[in-house]
Amino acid sequence: MRKSTKLALAFAALAGAVGTTAYAENNASAKMREGMMARLDKAMSDSDGAITFDQFSDAMNARLKKLVADNGGKLTVAQLADALEKARFERMARRIIARYDTKGDGTLTTDDITGREKKVFAMLDKNNDGKIEKSELPKGHGFGHHRQSDDDDSDTMQ
Secondary structure (H helix, E strand, C coil): CCCHHHHHHHHHHHHHHHCCCHHHHCHHHHHHHHHHHHHHHHHHCCCCCCCCHHHHHHHHHHHHHHHHHHHHCCCCCCHHHHHHHHHHHHHHHHHHHHHHHHCCCCCCHHHHHHHHHHHHHHHHHHCCCCCCCCCCCCCCCCCCCCCCCCCCCCCCCC
Protein backbone atom coordinates (compact mmCIF):
# COMPACT_ATOMS: atom_id res chain seq x y z
CA MET A 1 0.00 0.00 0.00
CA ARG A 2 1.34 3.45 -0.87
CA LYS A 3 2.53 5.67 1.96
CA SER A 4 0.03 8.39 1.07
CA THR A 5 -2.80 5.85 1.24
CA LYS A 6 -1.55 4.54 4.57
CA LEU A 7 -1.29 8.07 5.88
CA ALA A 8 -4.80 8.91 4.75
CA LEU A 9 -6.15 5.75 6.37
CA ALA A 10 -4.24 6.48 9.56
CA PHE A 11 -5.62 9.99 9.72
CA ALA A 12 -9.15 8.76 9.12
CA ALA A 13 -8.78 6.07 11.77
CA LEU A 14 -7.39 8.48 14.34
CA ALA A 15 -10.05 11.07 13.63
CA GLY A 16 -12.71 8.38 13.92
CA ALA A 17 -11.26 7.14 17.18
CA VAL A 18 -11.91 10.49 18.77
CA GLY A 19 -15.55 10.24 17.67
CA THR A 20 -16.16 13.65 16.18
CA THR A 21 -19.79 14.67 16.16
CA ALA A 22 -19.46 17.93 14.27
CA TYR A 23 -19.81 16.16 10.94
CA ALA A 24 -22.89 14.30 12.07
CA GLU A 25 -24.48 17.46 13.42
CA ASN A 26 -23.81 19.36 10.17
CA ASN A 27 -25.45 16.58 8.20
CA ALA A 28 -28.36 15.92 10.57
CA SER A 29 -30.93 17.57 8.29
CA ALA A 30 -29.81 15.60 5.25
CA LYS A 31 -29.88 12.37 7.24
CA MET A 32 -33.35 13.18 8.56
CA ARG A 33 -34.58 13.72 4.99
CA GLU A 34 -32.94 10.49 3.86
CA GLY A 35 -34.53 8.63 6.75
CA MET A 36 -37.92 10.13 6.00
CA MET A 37 -37.67 9.17 2.33
CA ALA A 38 -36.56 5.65 3.23
CA ARG A 39 -39.55 5.24 5.57
CA LEU A 40 -41.90 6.58 2.90
CA ASP A 41 -40.40 4.30 0.24
CA LYS A 42 -40.83 1.31 2.53
CA ALA A 43 -44.42 2.25 3.41
CA MET A 44 -45.27 2.71 -0.26
CA SER A 45 -43.62 -0.55 -1.33
CA ASP A 46 -45.57 -2.35 1.42
CA SER A 47 -48.81 -0.78 0.12
CA ASP A 48 -48.53 -1.18 -3.66
CA GLY A 49 -47.25 2.35 -4.30
CA ALA A 50 -49.85 4.45 -2.46
CA ILE A 51 -50.37 5.23 1.21
CA THR A 52 -53.13 6.78 3.29
CA PHE A 53 -52.62 9.54 5.84
CA ASP A 54 -52.66 6.98 8.66
CA GLN A 55 -49.93 4.95 6.93
CA PHE A 56 -47.96 8.14 6.27
CA SER A 57 -48.33 9.18 9.91
CA ASP A 58 -47.22 5.77 11.14
CA ALA A 59 -44.20 5.79 8.84
CA MET A 60 -43.12 9.30 9.85
CA ASN A 61 -43.56 9.35 13.59
CA ALA A 62 -43.99 5.83 14.94
CA ARG A 63 -41.04 6.18 17.34
CA LEU A 64 -42.17 9.58 18.57
CA LYS A 65 -45.73 8.37 19.08
CA LYS A 66 -44.39 5.37 21.01
CA LEU A 67 -42.39 7.70 23.27
CA VAL A 68 -45.53 9.75 23.95
CA ALA A 69 -47.54 6.60 24.68
CA ASP A 70 -44.79 5.20 26.93
CA ASN A 71 -44.88 8.42 28.96
CA GLY A 72 -48.59 8.49 29.73
CA GLY A 73 -49.71 10.37 26.63
CA LYS A 74 -47.53 13.43 27.21
CA LEU A 75 -43.88 14.01 26.49
CA THR A 76 -41.87 16.74 28.20
CA VAL A 77 -38.81 18.44 26.75
CA ALA A 78 -36.65 16.63 29.31
CA GLN A 79 -38.10 13.22 28.40
CA LEU A 80 -37.66 13.82 24.69
CA ALA A 81 -34.13 15.15 25.19
CA ASP A 82 -33.23 12.09 27.26
CA ALA A 83 -34.59 9.76 24.58
CA LEU A 84 -32.77 11.60 21.79
CA GLU A 85 -29.52 11.69 23.74
CA LYS A 86 -29.76 7.98 24.53
CA ALA A 87 -30.40 7.15 20.87
CA ARG A 88 -27.50 9.34 19.73
CA PHE A 89 -25.06 7.82 22.19
CA GLU A 90 -26.21 4.30 21.34
CA ARG A 91 -25.47 5.01 17.65
CA MET A 92 -22.06 6.39 18.57
CA ALA A 93 -21.35 3.35 20.78
CA ARG A 94 -22.32 0.95 17.97
CA ARG A 95 -19.96 2.77 15.55
CA ILE A 96 -17.08 2.70 18.05
CA ILE A 97 -17.60 -1.00 18.82
CA ALA A 98 -17.78 -1.80 15.09
CA ARG A 99 -14.59 0.18 14.47
CA TYR A 100 -12.53 -1.44 17.23
CA ASP A 101 -14.04 -4.91 17.70
CA THR A 102 -11.43 -7.17 16.14
CA LYS A 103 -13.17 -10.45 17.00
CA GLY A 104 -16.59 -9.36 15.74
CA ASP A 105 -18.29 -10.43 18.96
CA GLY A 106 -19.88 -7.05 19.71
CA THR A 107 -17.63 -6.32 22.66
CA LEU A 108 -14.69 -4.00 23.18
CA THR A 109 -11.57 -5.12 25.01
CA THR A 110 -8.33 -3.43 25.94
CA ASP A 111 -6.60 -5.63 23.35
CA ASP A 112 -8.99 -4.33 20.65
CA ILE A 113 -8.15 -0.73 21.55
CA THR A 114 -4.41 -1.35 21.82
CA GLY A 115 -4.36 -3.22 18.51
CA ARG A 116 -6.01 -0.33 16.71
CA GLU A 117 -3.69 2.19 18.36
CA LYS A 118 -0.67 0.16 17.23
CA LYS A 119 -1.91 0.14 13.63
CA VAL A 120 -2.51 3.89 13.60
CA PHE A 121 0.85 4.57 15.28
CA ALA A 122 2.67 2.38 12.74
CA MET A 123 1.04 4.23 9.85
CA LEU A 124 1.97 7.62 11.28
CA ASP A 125 5.56 6.61 12.15
CA LYS A 126 6.79 7.02 8.57
CA ASN A 127 10.45 6.34 9.28
CA ASN A 128 9.76 3.41 11.65
CA ASP A 129 11.90 4.85 14.45
CA GLY A 130 9.31 4.17 17.16
CA LYS A 131 8.37 7.85 17.47
CA ILE A 132 5.91 10.13 15.73
CA GLU A 133 7.46 13.47 14.97
CA LYS A 134 5.50 16.54 14.00
CA SER A 135 6.89 16.30 10.48
CA GLU A 136 5.26 12.86 10.13
CA LEU A 137 1.75 14.15 10.83
CA PRO A 138 -0.61 14.86 7.94
CA LYS A 139 -0.39 18.44 6.71
CA GLY A 140 -3.29 20.85 6.36
CA HIS A 141 -5.92 18.87 8.24
CA GLY A 142 -5.73 20.54 11.65
CA PHE A 143 -4.53 17.20 12.96
CA GLY A 144 -5.25 16.87 16.65
CA HIS A 145 -7.46 19.93 16.81
CA HIS A 146 -11.22 19.63 16.89
CA ARG A 147 -13.67 22.28 15.85
CA GLN A 148 -15.79 23.54 18.68
CA SER A 149 -18.95 25.49 18.28
CA ASP A 150 -20.58 27.75 20.83
CA ASP A 151 -23.02 24.99 21.70
CA ASP A 152 -20.35 22.30 21.94
CA ASP A 153 -20.87 20.19 25.06
CA SER A 154 -17.29 19.66 26.18
CA ASP A 155 -18.24 17.38 29.08
CA THR A 156 -19.82 14.75 26.82
CA MET A 157 -17.90 12.07 24.94
CA GLN A 158 -17.29 13.32 21.41
